[in-house]
Amino acid sequence: MTGAGMIGAGAFLAGNEAMAGMTREQVLDAVRPRLGAAAEDAYARYEPGTPAAIASALSDEFFRDGDRLAGGLAPSGNAVYAYSFDHRPAGSPFGACHCLELPFVFGNPQSWSDAPMLGTEGVPDGLVDAVQRPWIAFIRTGDPGWPLYTGERDVQHIG
Incomplete structure (x- = not known):
């Protein structure tokens, strides 16, 4: 992933x-x-x-080396899953920036409340679950529950 x-x-x-x-x-x-x-x-x-x-x-x-990696692995028959974390927090000057998904992966965005990357509007309902559910499924089974990356930009958009 x-x-x-x-x-x-x-x-x-x-x-x-x-x-x-x-x-x-x-x-x-x-x-x-x-x-x-x-x-x-x-x-x-x-x-x-x-x-x-x-x-x-x-x-x-x-930051799109993962796309190049996925594009190299998928044609060889490897199971590749790709995502784009698209959440743009209101009041944040950073947009959907590098590492923004981490508070949602760890399920503790409240612990990051002073981080300006999370903006001023709080955490959208369901976003922690939308991030954690596929990550945990991938850890447990190797499948996050979305389509395989096939080289045709099959990227799961989250947020």
Whole structure:
């Protein structure tokens, strides 16, 4: 099982004025070494020229190695399950950032109440269960209860 926050780089970029002021070419220059020709597509998927586009394009570069790993393992017959943690807490400048799912995996978001990544609105009903249930099932049985990743971007969206 592999996964990441939808905008993994959000925690590293929020409030960074230099990143917010990057031009299209600067963003593409930053992500091309890893994404190659896919850099243009990664940038175009988001709101070009906004900090959100920059965070999303950089997230594709730095936090989507699980996608590449899944894409390499699945064609060989390996059971691969992939998720994207999409929860964007209200009042958080970080969005669906790197490690945001951890308080929900461990079932103790109240212990993380001072973490700005969780925002100001509290925990949505059912989100702890929506995260823990598949993780526990995967630990017990090797199957989180969602479709296998087949290389066609079969990613379970949580949150």
